Each structure stands twice: as structure tokens, then as C-alpha cells.
Amino acid sequence: MPKKIPLLTVNHLQKTFREGKKERRAVDDISFSIEEGECLGLIGESGCGKSTTVNMIARLLKEDAGEIYFNGKKMTQGHRLRPVGRELQMVFQNPKDSFNPRYTLLEGVMEGARHYRIYEKKELKAAAKKMIGYVGLKESLLDMPVRSLSGGECQRAAIARALLCSPKLMICDEATSALDVSVQAQIIHLMRRLKKEKQMTFLFISHDLALSATICDKIAVMKKGKIVECGSAEEVLHHPRDPYTQLLLKSVLYAEVNSITDRSVL
Numbered sequence: 034m035p036k037k038i039p040l041l042t043v044n045h046l047q048k049t050f051r052e053g054k055k056e057r058r059a060v061d062d063i064s065f066s067i068e069e070g071e072c073l074g075l076i077g078e079s080g081c082g083k084s085t086t087v088n089m090i091a092r093l094l095k096e097d098a099g100e101i102y103f104n105g106k107k108m109t110q111g112h113r114l115r116p117v118g119r120e121l122q123m124v125f126q127n128p129k130d131s132f133n134p135r136y137t138l139l140e141g142v143m144e145g146a147r148h149y150r151i152y153e154k155k156e157l158k159a160a161a162k163k164m165i166g167y168v169g170l171k172e173s174l175l176d177m178p179v180r181s182l183s184g185g186e187c188q189r190a191a192i193a194r195a196l197l198c199s200p201k202l203m204i205c206d207e208a209t210s211a212l213d214v215s216v217q218a219q220i221i222h223l224m225r226r227l228k229k230e231k232q233m234t235f236l237f238i239s240h241d242l243a244l245s246a247t248i249c250d251k252i253a254v255m256k257k258g259k260i261v262e263c264g265s266a267e268e269v270l271h272h273p274r275d276p277y278t279q280l281l282l283k284s285v286l287y288a289e290v291n292s293i294t295d296r297s298v299l
């Protein structure tokens with residue numbers, strides 16, 4: 034049988050930022066891959082290089098070295114950034130900032146699909162309404178200014194906007210980090226549904242190892258631009274090999290979140 038090609042492959046990716054004479058290697062020779070339908074967690078503390086990595090994958094930032102293959106195409110070719118297109122969608126930490134302040138919920142959710150001309154005009158509205166219902170938002174909110182919604186509702190809207198583009202990969206960069214713990218759990222629950230019902234593939238970025246283990250199949254732990262440990266979520270959570278992973282698990286933040294989160298809802 035021919036070997037299945039991963040949906041995303043990252044090989045020896047590197048990025049150094051220069052400010053005057055100072056140099057900072059934000060991403061230092063990292064490699065990983067994600068199979069279709071899988072969720073990979075890229076976990077590490079603030080400043081370890083997670084967003085720099087995803088920005089290179091989403092082609093918002095040029096790498097210094099290394100290769101990225103997405104959906105069978107080499108993305109790291111030539112000097113120009115090649116747009117990645119609708120097949121890769123991002124969900125960010127502050128969903129409100131990602132919406133145009135003049136948009137209603139319905140307009141905000143339609144934005145991406147309209148840009149990529151995925152639907153006929155008439156179909157678009159119906160598809161957007163259906164998706165808004167799917168992510169658990171009430172129809173009565175459709176004409177509300179999207180930024181007036183709560184953080185959790187806004188994040189559901191951002192997920193609906195991404196889904197309407199029928200992506201192959203969703204990158205969630207700290208998508209639950211700004212939310213209250215109970216709302217965090219609801220968003221994770223929604224993502225798990227997407228995995229199960231739509232076989233969605235995720236790159237899940239977070240500083241919270243315990244929370245990530247509730248959705249990720251595999252976890253890569255990042256420290257100072259490098260991946261220090263990678264394995265099944267189960268393995269990394271219960272039998273961490275690297276001292277840094279052990280430290281992450283012992284951190285105050287973990288203890289706090291772990292004691293408050295009602296994981297029975299997950």
C-alpha cells in the first residue's frame with residue numbers, strides 16, 4: 034500500500050528576528066507532521082516561538098530556512114510568500130479583534146467564504162446561518178454587532194467563519210486562552226465535535242498542557258524555539274520524559290486550571 038502523505042509536514046524550520054545588533058532565534062530547527070483528522074498540540078510557555086511557527090505555516094511570515102508541505106504542495110518556494118488559501122484557516126486568541134467592528138454576526142461569519150467566493154450569493158447566507166447554528170449560536174444573535182457578543186460567542190463565530198471556508202486544517206493559536214475556564218471547556222467541546230463529525234485536522238497551540246491533552250492526539254512541547262519532546266498526548270501528560278515538560282505540568286497555572294475546570298463536560 035502506498036504510504037499516506039501527512040496533511041502538513043514541517044522540516045527543519047528556522048526563524049531569527051533581528052533588532053539592531055540583537056538576534057533572537059524564535060524558531061530553531063523544528064520538524065513535525067500532522068495526518069488528516071489528527072490534532073497536534075504545540076505547547077510551551079509564552080515567547081517560546083509557537084506563534085512564529087504558525088505564522089510561517091500560514092504564510093504570513095517568511096522562514097529563514099526549512100520546508101513546509103501542506104496539502105501536497107511545497108509552500109516554501111521562492112522569495113515571495115505564496116498565499117495558502119481557504120484550505121488553512123486560523124482561529125486566534127482575541128476573536129473580537131479579528132472581526133470588522135461594523136459587521137453583524139452574520140456578516141462576520143460570511144467574510145471568509147465571501148472572500149474566496151465559495152458560494153453563490155443566495156447560498157452563502159443560508160450556509161452561514163446553518164453554520165452559526167452548528168457552532169451553538171442562537172438565531173436571535175444574527176443581526177447583532179459581532180463585537181458586542183461575549184468572548185465565548187465571538188470565538189464560536191470565529192470558528193463558524195473558518196468552517197464556512199471548508200478548511201482542511203484549522204490552526205487555533207491560544208484560541209481558548211482569553212476565555213473563562215467554563216467557556217474554555219465549551220469551546221474545546223465544540224472542537225472535539227468538529228474532529229468527530231467533520232474529521233477536522235487541527236494544529237492546537239496553547240501554553241496549557243493539561244487542557245491540550247483533552248483534545249490533542251499528539252503533543253509537541255516547545256522550549257526556546259525547539260521541540261524538546263513529542264509523543265501521544267497520553268504519554269506526554271502521564272509519562273513526560275523531558276524535565277521541561279515535567280516542569281510545565283507542575284506549574285502553578287496547571288494546578289490552578291486543573292482544580293477549577295470541570296472536565297466532566299469535556
Ligand SMILES: Nc1ncnc2c1ncn2[C@@H]1O[C@H](COP(=O)(O)OP(=O)(O)O)[C@@H](O)[C@H]1O
Nearest residue numbers: 050051057059078079080081082083084085086
Ligand atoms: N516580529 C517580531 N520581531 C521581533 N521579535 C519577535 C517578533 N515576533 C516574535 N518575536 C520574538 O520571538 C520570540 C517568539 O515569539 P512568539 O512566536 O510570539 O512566541 P509564543 O507565541 O510562543 O508566545 C519572542 O521572544 C518574541 O519576542
Ligand SMILES: [Mg+2]
Nearest residue numbers: 083084085207
Ligand atoms: Mg503566541
